[in-house]
Amino acid sequence: MALSPARVRIYEVAQAAGVSIATASKALNDTGRMAEETRQRVRQVAAELGFRPNAMARALLSKRSFTIGLLTNDTYGRFTLPLMAGVSEALVDEGVSVFLCTIEDDPQLARVHVDALLDKQVDGIIASGKRIDRRLQVDLTNLSIPVVYAFTEGPDDAVRLVSDDAQGAREAVQWLRGLGRRRIVHVTGPGSFASVQERTGAFREVVGPDGQVLFGNWSEAWGHEAVRRLWQASASQPDAIFCGNDQIARGVCDALRERGVSVPAEVSVVGFDNWEIVAAATRPPLTTVDMNLKQLGREAGRLVLALARGEAVTPGLRKLACQLVVRQSCGGGVT
Amino acid sequence: MALSPARVRIYEVAQAAGVSIATASKALNDTGRMAEETRQRVRQVAAELGFRPNAMARALLSKRSFTIGLLTNDTYGRFTLPLMAGVSEALVDEGVSVFLCTIEDDPQLARVHVDALLDKQVDGIIASGKRIDRRLQVDLTNLSIPVVYAFTEGPDDAVRLVSDDAQGAREAVQWLRGLGRRRIVHVTGPGSFASVQERTGAFREVVGPDGQVLFGNWSEAWGHEAVRRLWQASASQPDAIFCGNDQIARGVCDALRERGVSVPAEVSVVGFDNWEIVAAATRPPLTTVDMNLKQLGREAGRLVLALARGEAVTPGLRKLACQLVVRQSCGGGVT
DNA sequence: GCCACTTGAGAAAACCTTTTCTCATTTTGG
């Protein structure tokens, strides 16, 4: 019903309820002392008038703006959006809104954005990115407001949140072994990525130290190429391929189909990321590891809020479990 | 260099510069009257002290928060993120930050978000979405702050921004004709989408009123299916396929390759959206129509800012041109 | 030498809310 006229201030509420501003404020915030009847009456009146406290005035006084910043260099939003959804979900009930700042890899721009956030007195910052082992191109230490690093590298003594790549990889490979696959190959991205190392480590942990790993880049094309190499080699061909991401997995599936190799009958394929748009469109739809980014976001939101409130949070790295999403590229699964 | 200690207020700047608070404020905002020397001195001092005005105090007074809200129901961010990048780019220089609110299609949640934005005194709202002909599930009329609708439906008398689907489609089809293609078919999404109607209209405008159009859904699978139907029919096969989006186009390319039909030698394929992740990974990489969403975002940012400043903006629908991005799925192009 | 005008700068109000005192009244305990 609220039309566009001037907002009602607490002054009007106080007047209408026949109390002072101070009493009105206390009634609405559930603080101070007063007769229960008074408190209810003020609330009643406030509700009728559609009173909404001015966030600026409140922030000015309380030093809390009910606002946080989410910083990311993930232009495409592949990782950031699910994260953001989680953050938002965790905070909306507390009345906290989120500034999203995409800073690409431009330190200048990053500075500008961070300064703008500080000017606006955000209660905290969540730093995020597209790569778990790289830092944002901006210094967030000594900021006077809490910072949580989610899905990006940060200082050792900071609160950091990442997905548990090793655990995810382990689940995937164990799933393949559970299906009876024994000649499992791992086709993944550049060895320079920490997540590649983690996943590779977990892979070898399950299949044995000389499990075959092919490093390349993150593209579908590399998936094709890897299959070409594997099937060209004289050695026995794999019966399962664990891929470093869904794009590689898609390339692998396409390449296998083109060779007349049946997925999943002859070869099982597992991806990583559960990027719906890729995983679901692959033929057959990919069984893949989901990093639970939304959950990660929720957690990051929760933590930054706790810090903003002054609660103690033990610093250090927190790893959140991944989850295998079973579709059809492995066989098995739902019967 | 700024450590975490208490922020420097304008009071300190005034003291250090040996002037009053009022003078300091005027010097920094380039208003009021004073000796040029004084103005410079104050600025110098402010810079040295690293003074940054408290945005809350400023907002409280000026009724402007240098903050806007971006509302979207595009969970995946396919359209919203490029838009957001543009908005942000247009506004960051003005010191304006953007609250991103993803509201799925839940009216309740939408209300909560909008209320939160209003509480925070955003200077304006940009409404966006994943579909140009659907409204967000929340009423944004009578808001007392300006609203710009970008890539979503809005009231007739509102400021609205969309991509020019017809023009984009025309460019694509004319490009195909320029390459000598004469048997062009249009494979697109559900006829219930306004953009489908627009693009179909433009297609027929160029190729003639009985140009063949196949309606389906937006998936790769539908691209496959469409090719099956086309090549199964006894009539002469097309020498070009204009697709309603990149996913369909990818399905089409894959299906053609599987049939041994060469793209682009025998058949040219054009997509729509320029969704890098799909368009670039297709074999061959897709020539496709880019909706210039970033540009659209820049424009939306510019407009909402102008409105917030109280400048007059003529309401109504603005269509922004699309642009054909030439890759390899048509032949022609860069030689 | 006087008046009108310009220039430079400061005092104080305003923005809206929260919070700390303070104070009057009522209740309790002895």
Added chain:
DNA sequence: CCAAAATGAGAAAAGGTTTTCTCAAGTGGC
């Protein structure tokens, strides 16, 4: 019945900035 404590509510300050007045000093014209 009196002192002490508890209760209910308001006055006023605080938060950091912008803006509108106001005022004193300087300038120029006649």
